[in-house]
Amino acid sequence: GVPASGVDAVVLNVAALRPTLPGFMTVWPAGLGLPDVSNLNYDPGRNVANLVVCKLGAGGAVSLAASAGDVDVIADVVGCFTNDGASVAPVVPARLLDTRHGIGARAGLVGPDSEIELGVVGIGGVDPAATAVVLNVTATGPTEETFVTVYPSGVARPDASSLNVAQGGTIANLVVAKVGAGGKVRLYNHGGGVHLIADVTGFFV
Numbered sequence: 001g002v003p004a005s006g007v008d009a010v011v012l013n014v015a016a017l018r019p020t021l022p023g024f025m026t027v028w029p030a031g032l033g034l035p036d037v038s039n040l041n042y043d044p045g046r047n048v049a050n051l052v053v054c055k056l057g058a059g060g061a062v063s064l065a066a067s068a069g070d071v072d073v074i075a076d077v078v079g080c081f082t083n084d085g086a087s088v089a090p091v092v093p094a095r096l097l098d099t100r101h102g103i104g105a106r107a108g109l110v111g112p113d114s115e116i117e118l119g120v121v122g123i124g125g126v127d128p129a130a131t132a133v134v135l136n137v138t139a140t141g142p143t144e145e146t147f148v149t150v151y152p153s154g155v156a157r158p159d160a161s162s163l164n165v166a167q168g169g170t171i172a173n174l175v176v177a178k179v180g181a182g183g184k185v186r187l188y189n190h191g192g193g194v195h196l197i198a199d200v201t202g203f204f205v
Helices: none
Strands: 007-017 023-029 040-042 048-055 062-066 072-082 088-098 114-119 132-140 146-152 163-165 170-178 184-189 195-204
Touching: 007 023, 007 040, 007 062, 007 170, 023 048, 040 048, 048 072, 048 170, 062 072, 072 170, 088 114, 088 132, 132 146, 132 163, 132 184, 146 170, 163 170, 170 195, 184 195
Parallel strands: none
Antiparallel strands: 007 048, 007 072, 023 040, 023 062, 048 163, 088 195, 114 184, 132 170, 132 195, 146 163, 146 184
């Protein structure tokens, strides 16, 4: 979905899976030297993801490097920045979903291969005309290793992950989600049971 021209930067959800050593991932514009920065940090036995905004480099590409060990890497594109694109508007953070307390959905764990549909426009300071929202999504208390995907309502679920979480752990990630049918997004849990929390921090119009 990224245009072939006129794009300045991309928004990627980058995940590091099954690392053999502690280290960090760096994402930077292709064709430039490797900068001394990290976009996410990983440890053996822990899958971790982070939202990354990266300027495009040579050939409209980005480069990715791991500092240590062997690690599987997943990069899912969730948006891009263009000269004539939407503008972002921050809001005072507001909680839209907390399955521990029945906020935004019924109270209780989200089961395996299950989804929650969540309204995200016209609430929490989000403009009813918003085309995308910025959410801080947290997964906590998973009964087994799993991943969570956030995507627009009304479309087929993409083969992508928004955050990855180990059994018994708690992890959060910033998510940019396009608003779907009825002003809603969907949150999908792959395996086991997990509590999901979503706080809105901004939107695009």
